[in-house]
Amino acid sequence: MSFTVQGWCPGALRPMASGDGLVVRLRPPGGRLNTRAAAAVAEAALRFGSGVIDLSGRANVQLRGVTRESHAPLIAALRGAGLIDADIAAETRRNILVTPFADAATDALAAALAGVLATAPALPGKFGFAVDTGAAPVLRETPADIRLERAAAGGLILRAEGLAEGAPVTAAEAPAAAIALAQWFVAAGGVTDGRGRMAALIARGARPEGALAPRLAPASACAPPGPGLCPTGALVAFPFGQMRAELLAELAGLGALRLTPWRMLLIEGLSYLPDLPGLITDPAAPLLRVYACTGAPGCPQALAETRPLARTLAPQLPPEAVLHVSGCAKGCAHPAPATLTLTATPAGFDLIARGRAADTPCRRALGAADIPSLPEFS
Ligand code: SF4
Numbered sequence: 001m002s003f004t005v006q007g008w009c010p011g012a013l014r015p016m017a018s019g020d021g022l023v024v025r026l027r028p029p030g031g032r033l034n035t036r037a038a039a040a041v042a043e044a045a046l047r048f049g050s051g052v053i054d055l056s057g058r059a060n061v062q063l064r065g066v067t068r069e070s071h072a073p074l075i076a077a078l079r080g081a082g083l084i085d086a087d088i089a090a091e092t093r094r095n096i097l098v099t100p101f102a103d104a105a106t107d108a109l110a111a112a113l114a115g116v117l118a119t120a121p122a123l124p125g126k127f128g129f130a131v132d133t134g135a136a137p138v139l140r141e142t143p144a145d146i147r148l149e150r151a152a153a154g155g156l157i158l159r160a161e162g163l164a165e166g167a168p169v170t171a172a173e174a175p176a177a178a179i180a181l182a183q184w185f186v187a188a189g190g191v192t193d194g195r196g197r198m199a200a201l202i203a204r205g206a207r208p209e210g211a212l213a214p215r216l217a218p219a220s221a222c223a224p225p226g227p228g229l230c231p232t233g234a235l236v237a238f239p240f241g242q243m244r245a246e247l248l249a250e251l252a253g254l255g256a257l258r259l260t261p262w263r264m265l266l267i268e269g270l271s272y273l274p275d276l277p278g279l280i281t282d283p284a285a286p287l288l289r290v291y292a293c294t295g296a297p298g299c300p301q302a303l304a305e306t307r308p309l310a311r312t313l314a315p316q317l318p319p320e321a322v323l324h325v326s327g328c329a330k331g332c333a334h335p336a337p338a339t340l341t342l343t344a345t346p347a348g349f350d351l352i353a354r355g356r357a358a359d360t361p362c363r364r365a366l367g368a369a370d371i372p373s374l375p376e377f378s
Contacts, residue, residue, distance in 0.1 A: 009125045011091040012084055015071060020050060020298045022066040024074060026083055027091070030110050031059050031098035031259045038252035040081035045245035048074035053248055054294075055241040057333075058128070058142070059097055059259040064298070093117045095128035099138055100258040100266045101232060105171065106133045109148060112175045120179050121186045124195050129178060136222040142261040145198035146181050148174055151216040158212070160185075162202030165214035177212065184208050224262045226283030227273070234270040237263055237280040239287050240307055240333075247278045286314040291334035295327035295344070302327030304344035309368050316377040324357065325349075331357030340376055342366075351376065 010016035015024045026041065033041065041061060045053050050065025066074055078084050085091035094117060098110045110131040130144035133156060137149050144161060151157045151168065158177050159166030169177045185191075188208075190201040208214070227237045233255065238247075241263030251257060251267060254274060258266035267274070273281040280287060290313070293299065295306030310325040317323055317340075324331070324338035331343070334357075341352040343361070349371060350361035363374070371377065 009092065009095075011088065012075060012078065013088045013091050015066060017300075018064070018294070018298055019296070019300045019302070020052075020065050022068070022071060023054075024049070024063045024066050024071070025056065026061045026063070026078065027094060028061065028083060028259060029094075029114065030102070030107055031096075031100065032102075032107075033061075033252070033257045033259070035252050035256055037081045037083060038257050039249060040078060041083070042245040042249035042252060044074050044077045045248070048077070049245075051245040053243050053245055055238065055243075055259065055263050055265070057241075057261050057263075059100075059261045061259065090118070092125055093120060093123070095126075097128060097130045097132075097139055097142060097144055097261065099130075099132045099134040100235075100260045101134035101138065101230070102131075102258070103134065106131060109133060109171055109174060112171075113148075113178055116175045116179055120182045122191075123182060123186070124191055124197070126195075127182075127185075127197065136219055138222050138224060139261065140221040141224060143197075145185070146178050147218075148178065149218045152219045153216060155216075157216050157218055159214065159218060160198050160202055160208060160212075162199035163207075163214045165217050167208070167212050167214055168216050181208060181212050184212060224260075226288065227264060227281045227285075228283055229271065229273065230266070233258075233266050233268045234273050234281075235260070235264050235266050236274065237285075237288060238265075238278065239280065240290075240292050240310070243278055247276060250274075250276055286317050287311070289317060289321065290314045290323045290325070291338065292325040293327050293331075293333035295325070299327055301330065302344065303346060304349065304368065306333075306344070309342070309349075309371065312372055313377055316372060326357040329358040342371065 010025050015022040045063045048070035049063045052064040054062040128144045130139045130147045132139040132149050147159045157166030158169045188206045190196045227235050254267050255270050256268045290310045292306040292310035296302035306325040306327045321339040324334040324341040326343045337355050342349045343357045348365040351363040352359045352361050
């Protein structure tokens with residue numbers, strides 16, 4: 001099993017080369033696109049890219065099919081919409097995930113944290129913060145290293161990933177305390193060769209002390225929701241988290257958009273579910289239980305196409321089963337175990353039961369045409 005692990009995270013200013021051109025990853029401030037910014041993204045995707053837009057598992061927006069020539073004018077257009085950081089270092093550092101169910105206080109907290117990030121020490125590229133201070137935490141299943149949440153007893157807590165409890169903080173203290181926890185992470189030996197995660201440091205027995213010492217339990221988490229109406233608007237999903245720019249432009253006309261790590265957008269204030277091609281609004285849709293990475297030809301590491309097979313298999317999935325079709329053993333689309341995983345190899349697809357893309361298969365070297373008739377899919 002061989003695949004390339006990038007030591008850095010692509011962004012807008014440092015795009016990633018892919019099989020269909022450059023992938024430009026945007027991290028909208030506060031995880032929100034107002035109607036003007038959303039329309040600007042849609043227009044830029046059409047004008048400077050292929051018009052294909054992906055939603056990432058970290059609530060980012062990715063524009064595909066950008067060329068070396070169109071990258072600079074794309075950045076200029078998006079900078080005008082307030083979506084581009086001053087430089088690559090600032091872009092990399094601003095790794096803040098915000099609950100899509102943010103209230104004004106949460107938005108203010110996320111903005112205040114972003115405002116002090118320049119004072120943070122050098123952190124690994126994937127090191128991130130989660131501001132999950134809505135009515136109930138919803139981001140627990142999304143990787144993060146430092147979390148701001150509500151305590152079960154009320155008030156805010158700052159929690160290091162891997163610890164069951166957090167330190168109490170006020171909203172005014174929270175940004176500086178989050179930076180102090182990041183400083184502790186570095187000082188405690190959390191970074192090796194530019195890499196490291198909080199949970200791994202905690203697993204080695206390190207514990208923050210003093211004001212950062214964990215002592216309050218967080219509120220119980222809510223499971224990530226499916227598409228449908230919620231108190232703050234309409235949640236809509238997309239097959240494999242991908243849409244055309246024309247659809248984004250239509251959604252931009254319906255309201256401001258909150259990004260989620262669940263391949264969905266929240267259209268703020270909308271009290272009905274829009275009926276548009278390319279949207280999934282039925283929470284029972286089988287495609288919601290199917291993960292498939294870009295695959296061939298979009299990803300240069302892919303050993304097969306993934307999404308056509310995933311679409312074919314979706315209606316055949318047993319109830320509750322989760323399917324992951326991966327173009328290689330890296331398993332980008334779904335790092336967690338799935339009920340069934342199909343991993344492309346040079347010899348065909350391997351089938352893994354209740355595991356990850358790189359786990360030991362129960363069947364090997366399957367032809368894509370033969371897979372739908374396997375007993376696992378009937
Ligand atoms: S899992 Fe898919 S997207 Fe990730 S590297 Fe492999 S083929 Fe590419």
